[in-house]
Amino acid sequence: AQSVTQPDIHITVSEGASLELRCNYSYGATPYLFWYVQSPGQGLQLLLKYFSGDTLVQGIKGFEAEFKRSQSSFNLRKPSVHWSDAAEYFCAVGAGNNDMRFGAGTRLTVKP
């Protein structure tokens, strides 16, 4: 089955600084890749997704992610972080067997 690794449990950045959250996946074929965000006490909301085509995908709230097949990675980036971006971020991989697997999540803290 597919799997996802998010190496960073917790990241702290200053407001206005750039952000990169790492995600590595394991899957034998071309995966479907997603980034979700979870605010405290809420369910998950989709930020962006990759199915095929352009390896750099744009999402909501100014986020983007780049699929790198050679590195089995799908890192999430944002050029300038806002205080409202503080949340937990989950990378997920979908596959032909219909289930979706999530990483353990990265908690983002934004310093003023």
Place this chain on the structure above:
Amino acid sequence: NAGVTQTPKFRVLKTGQSMTLLCAQDMNHEYMYWYRQDPGMGLRLIHYSVGEGTTAKGEVPDGYNVSRLKKQNFLLGLESAAPSQTSVYFCASRPGQINTGELFFGEGSRLTVL
């Protein structure tokens, strides 16, 4: 827009008690999922369903049962609750094909087993 609704939102059980979590979606989605979320472990798939009358096991199915008697509802049952099942449970749904849409999540159900 109700989307995905989970009931109850909070529940405290004693070890050995049983309960059922209900997930209802009004988007006519084919696929529905139950996940549990634990600190440091992200979301782990318990069971899922690809259509009415079907269910399948995910990563951590032991101790849980599910049913999808109606397309809009996906029930998660605990027959004999254990403290290890203390968690936040999320239901999600999506349309039929994976490349047509993302998962839509409910707001979660927090279960504590004493």
